[in-house]
Amino acid sequence: MFKQIASKVHEVRPLIHCITNYVSANDCANVLLACGASPIMADDVHEVEEITASAQALVLNLGTPNESKFISMLKAGQKANNLGIPVIFDPVGIGASQFRKDLAKTLLKEVSFSVIRGNASEITTLATWQNHSSCIDTNALKRSSYDMLIELAKNLSEKLGSIIVISGEEDIISSPHITYRVFHGHPAMSTITGTGCMLTSLIGAYCGANPTQLLQATLAATLAMGLSGEQAYSKLCQIQGGTGSMHILLIDAISLLDFSKVEGGLNYELYEKLS
Ligand SMILES: Nc1ncnc2c1ncn2[C@@H]1O[C@H](COP(=O)(O)OP(=O)(O)O)[C@@H](O)[C@H]1O
Ligand SMILES: Cc1ncsc1CCOP(=O)(O)O
Ligand SMILES: [Mg+2]
Numbered sequence: 022m023f024k025q026i027a028s029k030v031h032e033v034r035p036l037i038h039c040i041t042n043y044v045s046a047n048d049c050a051n052v053l054l055a056c057g058a059s060p061i062m063a064d065d066v067h068e069v070e071e072i073t074a075s076a077q078a079l080v081l082n083l084g085t086p087n088e089s090k091f092i093s094m095l096k097a098g099q100k101a102n103n104l105g106i107p108v109i110f111d112p113v114g115i116g117a118s119q120f121r122k123d124l125a126k127t128l129l130k131e132v133s134f135s136v137i138r139g140n141a142s143e144i145t146t147l148a149t150w151q152n153h154s155s156c157i158d159t160n161a162l163k164r165s166s167y168d169m170l171i172e173l174a175k176n177l178s179e180k181l182g183s184i185i186v187i188s189g190e191e192d193i194i195s196s197p198h199i200t201y202r203v204f205h206g207h208p209a210m211s212t213i214t215g216t217g218c219m220l221t222s223l224i225g226a227y228c229g230a231n232p233t234q235l236l237q238a239t240l241a242a243t244l245a246m247g248l249s250g251e252q253a254y255s256k257l258c259q260i261q262g263g264t265g266s267m268h269i270l271l272i273d274a275i276s277l278l279d280f281s282k283v284e285g286g287l288n289y290e291l292y293e294k295l296s
């Protein structure tokens with residue numbers, strides 16, 4: 022199934038419209054090319070609706086926000102919603118300023134997101150804005166922090182109607198009723214900037230090419246990123262490279278990934294609550 026989802030990206034070559042930050046924009050464009058998609062970064066208000074209309078997915082990334090980029094995000098997001106194009110949101114550094122929080126709150130109100138991907142701190146910040154009693158299960162607080170994050174992802178997904186991805190040492194992918202845990206990746210991935218943004222773009226590509234299977238596409242993209250991180254790190258050790266090489270090796274690995282050739286199999290599971 023994952024092989025089929027990934028192959029579809031190469032077949033369809035979906036155009037992915039990214040309104041994103043200037044730190045990782047180039048990496049995201051290269052990751053999209055590496056997985057078989059076609060990137061377009063465009064954020065001027067005069068063209069975003071037209072570009073979104075010709076795209077198969079829209080990625081909104083809050084990494085370097087400003088007022089005019091925000092207006093563009095709103096317009097592009099609403100256009101995508103009207104046309105049924107999946108919209109993916111990356112709330113980068115959402116806890117860092119009141120400005121980012123206000124922008125994200127408005128986006129969540131005005132745009133319907135197919136997928137929201139962030140690290141644990143970003144998604145926890147989003148969850149605290151929702152109704153506490155339904156979002157944070159107090160029994161879950163007593164269990165391990167991953168159990169707690171899983172409950173939080175599930176509840177947030179139900180509340181917002183979006184697939185929630187919490188990335189990190191373990192990745193959580195949750196719809197309201199189905200939750201997966203992915204155990205791939207490597208700590209070296211967080212020694213370079215933009216790996217989260219790259220994962221969000223990859224999710225955009227996989228969803229854009231597989232719009233009727235958004236949960237499976239999101240899971241496949243998350244597995245693809247984790248596996249690529251592992252393969253990049255293993256090559257990095259062979260060449261005794263540093264973080265600059267890790268950056269390049271990661272993009273290499275995404276372009277070379279073949280799900281049918283994954284040694285050791287895929288390490289993920291459907292989460293089932295024990296209590
Ligand atoms: N300690 C880790 N072990 C394994 N994979 C990791 C680790 N930290 C990050 N990753 C991987 O790096 C990618 C980016 O995740 P993350 O670092 O959470 O995003 P962000 O850059 O937005 O904070 C994901 O594919 C995630 O699985
Ligand atoms: C460092 C930085 N500053 C603004 S956006 C950005 C990149 C963040 O990328 P990621 O969340 O993927 O590490
Ligand atoms: Mg991030």
